[in-house]
Amino acid sequence: MSFIRLQNITTPYCLKNITLDIKAGELVVFLGYTGAGKSTLLNVIAGLAGYQGEVYFNQQNMNNIPTEKRDIGYLLQDIYLFPHLNTFNNISFALRATGYPADKITTKVESMLDLLHIGHLKCRYPKDLSGGEKRRVGLARALIREPKILLLDEPLASLDPATAKSIRKEIKTLHSRLNLTTLYVTHDFTEARELADKIGVIANGRLEQIGSVQDIFYQPVIEIKEFIAACGH
Ligand SMILES: Nc1ncnc2c1ncn2[C@@H]1O[C@H](COP(=O)(O)OP(=O)(O)OP(=O)(O)O)[C@@H](O)[C@H]1O
Numbered sequence: 001m002s003f004i005r006l007q008n009i010t011t012p013y014c015l016k017n018i019t020l021d022i023k024a025g026e027l028v029v030f031l032g033y034t035g036a037g038k039s040t041l042l043n044v045i046a047g048l049a050g051y052q053g054e055v056y057f058n059q060q061n062m063n064n065i066p067t068e069k070r071d072i073g074y075l076l077q078d079i080y081l082f083p084h085l086n087t088f089n090n091i092s093f094a095l096r097a098t099g100y101p102a103d104k105i106t107t108k109v110e111s112m113l114d115l116l117h118i119g120h121l122k123c124r125y126p127k128d129l130s131g132g133e134k135r136r137v138g139l140a141r142a143l144i145r146e147p148k149i150l151l152l153d154e155p156l157a158s159l160d161p162a163t164a165k166s167i168r169k170e171i172k173t174l175h176s177r178l179n180l181t182t183l184y185v186t187h188d189f190t191e192a193r194e195l196a197d198k199i200g201v202i203a204n205g206r207l208e209q210i211g212s213v214q215d216i217f218y219q220p221v222i223e224i225k226e227f228i229a230a231c232g233h
Contacts, residue, residue: 001023002022003022006044010053011040014037022183028184031186031189045070047066047067047070072150073143073145074142075155083126086123087121088109090126109144116137146178148181149182151182152184155167189228192216193213198211201216
């Protein structure tokens with residue numbers, strides 16, 4: 001049964017009639033060129049972009065449900081950590097804003113710091129974090145409210161290959177351990193291959209192809225042949 005269903009999603013500038021079913025617990029990677037519509041697709045699911053069509057989570061229509069009530073964690077490509085808050089306060093922000101019991105916030109944030117191996121960063125401000133550390137803090141912040149759905153928009157962009165690989169591994173572990181349904185945007189086939197249960201290929205606002213890594217690797221649509229050639233297998 002599908003956990004996320006998109007039905008005939010069209011947006012004014014970009015997406016064209018996308019219909020898609022994602023099962024609970026799947027890690028789906030959306031692959032496509034710059035400007036293809038990948039971020040817009042995540043924004044639709046998050047309730048951050050206007051659209052025509054229907055979005056369902058667990059068979060409930062989400063069209064009139066605002067972002068903060070959609071049970072999602074979201075890590076954007078340009079991570080907007082609050083510059084004036086340290087790591088601890090960046091992570092706890094959403095808990096405070098939603099009335100989480102004040103006496104339980106510290107324990108909750110500490111457990112998230114442990115999970116992401118960033119306890120030593122808890123008093124640091126974003127300007128004193130490396131790119132990789134910022135991603136980990138961003139992930140902790142996205143996960144602190146225990147969402148069922150995690151949306152990641154090029155979360156590893158501009159990291160060195162070794163750091164990217166280690167965070168990728170961590171994302172995969174968190175995805176399983178926290179029973180997440182994860183949607184991940186990239187234009188890197190190597191990244192997609194390492195992570196995906198399924199790959200969805202977006203080109204010119206359309207979902208051109210969706211299938212297993214093997215399906216996409218051996219029978220790619222024309223638009224991503226270059227990605228596959230570039231990944232060096
Ligand atoms: N509000 C808007 N007004 C005009 N054009 C828009 C608007 N929102 C999105 N677009 C256009 O829609 C297209 C898809 O953008 P989107 O950010 O979803 O692509 P993407 O596949 O995520 O690209 P990238 O890999 O560069 O992040 C782009 O051409 C963008 O300029």
